[in-house]
Amino acid sequence: MTSLSWKVGAAVAFAVGATDVVLSAYQGVTLSDLVVGTAVNAVTISAGLVVWASRPASRMGVLITVWGICGFLADTVGLLPDSRLGATVGLPLVLLPSAVYAHMVLAYPTGRLVDRVDRAAVGVIYAAALLWSLPLLVGSNPSGCTDCVPGVPSLLFIGQIGPLRTIGQGFSALFIMLGAAFVCLVVRRIRRASPGVRRTLWPLALAAVFGGAQFIARSAANLFGFASWQETLLWLDRASGVAVPIALAIGVLTTRRARGPVGNLVVELGNVEPGGVRDALARTLGDPTLELALWLPDRGTWVDERGREIAVTETPTRAVTLIGHELAAIVHDPDLADQQALLEAAGSAARLALENERLHAELRAQLDELRASRARIVRAGDDERRRLERDLHDGAQQRLLGVGLALQLVRARVPDGEAAELVAEAEQELREALRELRDLARGIHPAVLVDQGLGSAIKTLAKRSPIPVGVSADGERLPSHVETAAYFVVAEALANIAHHADAGHVDITVRRENGSAIVEIRDDGRGGADATGSGLQGLADRVRSLDGRFSVHSPPGSGTCVTAEIPCG
Amino acid sequence: MRVAIADDSVIVREGLARVLADRDVDVRGLAADAGQLLALVDAERPDVAIVDIRMPPTHTDEGLVAADLIRERFPDVGVLVLSQYTDAAYALRLLDGDEKGRGYLLKERITAVDELADALERIHAGECVIEPELIRALLANPARSDRLAALTPRERDVLALLAEGLTDRGIGERLWLSQSTVETHVRHILQKLDLPTGAAHNRRVHAVLTYLDR
Numbered sequence: 001m002t003s004l005s006w007k008v009g010a011a012v013a014f015a016v017g018a019t020d021v022v023l024s025a026y027q028g029v030t031l032s033d034l035v036v037g038t039a040v041n042a043v044t045i046s047a048g049l050v051v052w053a054s055r056p057a058s059r060m061g062v063l064i065t066v067w068g069i070c071g072f073l074a075d076t077v078g079l080l081p082d083s084r085l086g087a088t089v090g091l092p093l094v095l096l097p098s099a100v101y102a103h104m105v106l107a108y109p110t111g112r113l114v115d116r117v118d119r120a121a122v123g124v125i126y127a128a129a130l131l132w133s134l135p136l137l138v139g140s141n142p143s144g145c146t147d148c149v150p151g152v153p154s155l156l157f158i159g160q161i162g163p164l165r166t167i168g169q170g171f172s173a174l175f176i177m178l179g180a181a182f183v184c185l186v187v188r189r190i191r192r193a194s195p196g197v198r199r200t201l202w203p204l205a206l207a208a209v210f211g212g213a214q215f216i217a218r219s220a221a222n223l224f225g226f227a228s229w230q231e232t233l234l235w236l237d238r239a240s241g242v243a244v245p246i247a248l249a250i251g252v253l254t255t256r257r258a259r260g261p262v263g264n265l266v267v268e269l270g271n272v273e274p275g276g277v278r279d280a281l282a283r284t285l286g287d288p289t290l291e292l293a294l295w296l297p298d299r300g301t302w303v304d305e306r307g308r309e310i311a312v313t314e315t316p317t318r319a320v321t322l323i324g325h326e327l328a329a330i331v332h333d334p335d336l337a338d339q340q341a342l343l344e345a346a347g348s349a350a351r352l353a354l355e356n357e358r359l360h361a362e363l364r365a366q367l368d369e370l371r372a373s374r375a376r377i378v379r380a381g382d383d384e385r386r387r388l389e390r391d392l393h394d395g396a397q398q399r400l401l402g403v404g405l406a407l408q409l410v411r412a413r414v415p416d417g418e419a420a421e422l423v424a425e426a427e428q429e430l431r432e433a434l435r436e437l438r439d440l441a442r443g444i445h446p447a448v449l450v451d452q453g454l455g456s457a458i459k460t461l462a463k464r465s466p467i468p469v470g471v472s473a474d475g476e477r478l479p480s481h482v483e484t485a486a487y488f489v490v491a492e493a494l495a496n497i498a499h500h501a502d503a504g505h506v507d508i509t510v511r512r513e514n515g516s517a518i519v520e521i522r523d524d525g526r527g528g529a530d531a532t533g534s535g536l537q538g539l540a541d542r543v544r545s546l547d548g549r550f551s552v553h554s555p556p557g558s559g560t561c562v563t564a565e566i567p568c569g
Numbered sequence: 570m571r572v573a574i575a576d577d578s579v580i581v582r583e584g585l586a587r588v589l590a591d592r593d594v595d596v597r598g599l600a601a602d603a604g605q606l607l608a609l610v611d612a613e614r615p616d617v618a619i620v621d622i623r624m625p626p627t628h629t630d631e632g633l634v635a636a637d638l639i640r641e642r643f644p645d646v647g648v649l650v651l652s653q654y655t656d657a658a659y660a661l662r663l664l665d666g667d668e669k670g671r672g673y674l675l676k677e678r679i680t681a682v683d684e685l686a687d688a689l690e691r692i693h694a695g696e697c698v699i700e701p702e703l704i705r706a707l708l709a710n711p712a713r714s715d716r717l718a719a720l721t722p723r724e725r726d727v728l729a730l731l732a733e734g735l736t737d738r739g740i741g742e743r744l745w746l747s748q749s750t751v752e753t754h755v756r757h758i759l760q761k762l763d764l765p766t767g768a769a770h771n772r773r774v775h776a777v778l779t780y781l782d783r
Contacts, residue, residue, distance in 0.1 A: 390628060393653065397676075398578040404680025405584030412591050427680060434677040438653050448656040451629045456658040459782065463710040 040241045041075060044068030047248065059111025060104070064248070067100040071241070091133040098215060099129035101244070102182050105208040106189070109200060110334075114316070121185055125178055132171040135164055172223035179216035183209055199286075207247035211240035265346055269353040274360040275305045277353045281330065284346050291331040294358040296365065302329065305357055307364030323347035328354045371547070378545040382484050385445040392441045397434065404430050446487065454483040454517075458490050458508060465494050467503055467523075473510035478517050482566050485546055486510065486519045489539050489564045493521040496535055501525025501560060516548070517568055522561045529554035539564070570693055571595045573613060575606035575635070576621040576651075581679070585619070588682050594689070601625075603635035610643055616693045617647040621676070622659065633662050640667065647692040651676040655703045657782040664697065664775045668734070672698035697734035697774045704732045707781040719761045727754040732777045 045068030052061025074093040102125050106118045113119045186208045193201050214236040221229045265284040272280055278292035293302040293312045302312045312329050314320045319334040321343045328350075330343070404427065411423045441447075449457040455473035462469035478486070490508060497503050503525030510519050529536065531552040539562075543550040548566035572594055576582040579601075586596045597613040600606035602624050610618055618639055622632035636648040647670035650663055660673040672692045678685055678700070688698045708717070708729060720728060723744075730740045737751045744751070759766045764776050 393623065393628075394578070397653070398580050401578075401676065401679065402580035402584050404677070405581070405588050408588045408680065408682045409591060430680060431677055434680070438655075438675075438677075441653070447623075447629070448654055448658060452656065452658045456656060459658070460656045463706055466711060468711045468714070 040238060041068055041072040044071060044241075044244075051248075058109065059107065060109060061111070063100065063104040063107060063111055067097060067104055070100050071097040088137060091137060092130055095129040095132060099125045101211065105204060105211075105244075106182075106185060108204055118185060118189075121178075121181055125182070128171070128174055128178060132168075132175075135167045169223055172219045175219035176216050176223070179212050179219060183212040183216075186212065203247035203250035204244070207240065207243035210243060214240050266349045269350055272353055274357065277350055277357045278305055280353075281346060281350060285330075285332065285342065287333045289333055292354075292357075293329040293331060294354065294361045295326050295328060296358070296362055297326060298362075299365075303361050303365055305361055307361045307366075307368055321347065323354060324351055327351070327358065371545075374541075374545045375547075378485075378542055379481055382445070382481065386450070389441045389445040389447065392437060392444070397437055397441075400430060400434055400437065404434070445484075449483055449487050450480070453477045454486055454510060457483075457487050458510065461487075461491055461494055462506075462508065465506065466498055467494075467506055469494070469506045469508060471508050473508070476512065478512075478568055481546060482517050482568050485542050485548070485566055486517055486564065488542060489519055489550075489562070490521060492535050492539050493562045496529065497521075497523045497525060497560070500529065501527075503559070512568070515568055517566045519564045519566070520561065521563075522559065524559045526556070527554045527558050527560050528556035529560045536562070570617065570689060571597050571613065571615040572689065573598050573600065573606060573609045573615040573618045575600040575603065575609075575618065575624065575632075577601050577624045578621075581621070581676075585679055588679070589686075592682060592686055594686070603631045603638075606635055607638060607642075610639055610646055614643065615646060617649055617670075617689050619649045619651065619689075622650050622652040622654070630659070630662075633659065636663055636671070637666075640671075647671065647695075649674065649688060649692055649698070651679065652700075655700070655706055657703060657707060657778055660699055660703060661775065661778055661782065664778070668697040668772060668774050669695050670697075672734075673703070674698065674700045675702060691734070691739075696736055696739070699732060699734045699774060699778065701729075701733050704729050704781075707732070707778075710781075716762070720758060724754055724758050724761075727751065728758050728777070731755060731758070732774065732781060734774050 045065055048061050048064030048066070048068050050061070051058070051064055054061075070093065074090070074097055099122075103113075103122045106122060107113050113122060186205050190198060190201060190205045214233065217229075218233045218237065221233055265280060268280045268283075269277065278290065281292065282288055282290040291310070292305055293310055294305065295301075296303055301309050304310050312320055312331060317334065318331050321330045321332065322328075323330065324347070328347075330347070332343075407423055407427050407430065411420060411427070414420045414423060446457050446460070448460055453475060454477075455471075455475050458473055459471055462471050477483075494506065497506055501523050503523035506521065506523045508519070508521050510517065512518070529552055531537075531540075531554070536552055540550040543564045543566055546566050548564060550565075551563050552560065553563070554560040572589065574582050574585055574589075574596060576585070576599075582599045582601070586599060589596050597615050598609045600609050603620075606618060606620065609615075618635075620632040620635050622630060624631040624635075632650050632652070636650055639646050639648050648663075649672040650659075651674055652659055653676050655675065663671055663673050670692050672688050674685075674688060678688070691698050708725070717725065717728075726744060727740055730743055735743065737748050737755060740746070740755075741748045741751045746754075756766055758764075759773075762777075762780055764773075764780060
């Protein structure tokens with residue numbers, strides 16, 4: 001805010017006050033009326049000018065100034081010495097401040113009416129505020145009417161109009177409805193506002209609801225003729241007039257408090273953790289909904305601070321501010337858009353941190369890709385094993401069986417003797433070959449795992465183990481990639497135990513916990529297993545490829561416990 | 570004896586048909602999948618249907634499914650499932666419900682036609698036949714040895730044959746024992762293993778296999 005704008009504001013306030021004092025001297029207006037009226041108008045106009053000067057992008061300043069001028073004109077014209085000109089100009093001005101007031105409240109804080117309903121309502125309010133005085137200016141009630149509106153000595157006066165009173169009542173009813181509509185629109189704005197906006201909006205909204213309510217009450221008093229209320233209502237009107245600048249001040253102050261200075265941002269960014277720049281910016285700019293998008297030139301996409309791809313588009317409810325050249329973008333509450341200077345300052349302060357953040361996001365995106373490709377490779381390997389197992393079964397095994405069957409036919413046709421013995425030998429060899437083939441196929445991919453599930457497959461493994469194995473597993477089926485990984489964990493662990501552990505007993509448990517399959521293989525052997533050995537390392541890789549966890553607990557002398565936790569999602 | 574053969578491999582089903590025909594077994598027809606087999610059984614009513622466990626379309630356990638359907642629709646037809654798996658879980662699935670006239674053998678048994686013919690005879694006679702290698706694997710399991718420690722060596726021999734599905738008489742013939750001696754052994758074994766005696770005689774193979782697989 002420049003000191004000039006303060007000075008202009010103060011000067012205008014003084015001028016307005018002085019004019020009112022001079023004019024009221026003519027009219028013998030009471031001191032209290034004078035002080036209140038003058039204060040309201042003077043304060044409003046200067047506040048408007050100050051806002052106008054300090055935030056030229058916002059139309060708020062214009063609206064506040066216009067509102068104050070209208071109020072001043074309406075009051076001042078009323079103070080002019082009785083004249084037909086004064087009445088003709090003054091009467092239409094009486095309600096104009098109320099209309100500008102409604103316009104201003106609904107347009108806060110940008111000064112623009114975004115919503116179509118708001119725009120239509122403001123249009124109707126202006127029209128009503130200007131038109132209501134027309135019948136009063138052109139005519140008067142028939143003479144002899146006691147509680148009628150007194151005739152106005154206007155330049156436009158034509159003569160007596162019969163239904164003048166009815167027209168006035170109609171306008172009063174319309175004002176009640178418009179007042180109610182205004183209150184509804186204010187409430188609707190508060191309800192729809194983003195948290196950041198709501199914080200700055202509520203003082204004004206409170207004042208506006210109060211203003212709307214007293215306007216409705218005034219119109220109702222006109223309509224039903226509660227003359228005794230007029231004095232009270234006049235005071236309420238003034239109070240609501242004063243409430244607005246106060247509310248605006250509160251709004252500006254809370255906005256200031258919510259938006260910490262950019263200097264704090266610089267300090268904060270010095271200690272920020274990777275991924276924390278968004279939070280720091282959100283705090284500085286006072287917009288908890290703020291999103292940070294980082295541009296990855298290599299991929300030509302926007303990603304968030306975790307490396308996930310996001311869309312950056314401007315919508316009526318979200319504004320976008322670009323930072324640097326192809327570096328980052330802030331997606332924020334459109335309310336912030338009029339604070340371009342703050343946004344730019346915050347953006348430049350965050351630049352270095354954002355470069356850093358982008359590197360992190362890029363790294364994370366690459367890491368995610370790497371993880372996904374690792375999972376794909378493991379799954380492709382599993383699929384390949386399954387195919388190989390089927391090929392062995394459908395190809396080699398069937399042919400060997402065919403040979404065996406042929407040998408049966410041969411033996412039936414060969415007389416006992418050397419030839420028959422040779423055939424029997426061949427048969428024996430063949431059966432060995434078939435058995436080896438069967439074991440090979442099982443090692444590549446056990447069919448029982450697919451057909452009967454993990455529990456059965458582990459039981460079969462346990463039966464083949466030279467060391468007694470206790471198995472505790474329910475029959476629940478798990479996703480096939482989880483079953484395969486768990487199976488190979490158990491198979492490898494059992495092989496390790498048989499070779500190295502010198503164990504007397506093994507316990508295997510498979511259970512499901514929080515959406516993960518947990519496989520635990522615990523032996524009572526000598527412990528001290530090397531978790532970086534190729535076998536265990538391979539298992540760890542396999543489990544981690546599925547975003548699982550793998551651990552080996554093996555204190556020397558107290559057995560080994562291998563645990564794999566594999567998410568089933 | 571009349572048999573029907575279902576195997577998706579031409580080499581195996583044609584070869585098996587020839588070998589069996591060589592042994593004067595009446596092969597009534599060949600099928601390449603479970604659907605064809607059911608139609609064949611319906612038309613020919615063989616004594617025993619020989620079924621490969623893996624057949625199209627999924628190549629997993631079609632043979633077991635077909636065995637159940639045959640048992641349901643044609644209770645008089647025995648079923649011999651040929652498998653490459655020594656997992657007890659498959660055999661137990663086959664015996665589920667009723668074990669009479671059902672057999673589970675490793676596929677390579679077809680290269681020992683005497684054993685195959687013997688198994689077919691037993692199934693035709695309403696016995697149950699379980700792959701000896703599967704039983705051997707179960708009994709060799711070290712985790713089981715504690716629980717079987719109470720059995721005498723003789724009783725263990727009897728237990729193995731019992732699990733293979735032999736009748737008391739069949740066991741007696743193999744071990745050169747009188748039927749009443751076998752019966753005594755069997756009663757002792759079942760008592761020691763805490764298995765139900767007597768009543769469920771036609772479920773005893775299932776009970777013993779379940780016990781050994783535990």
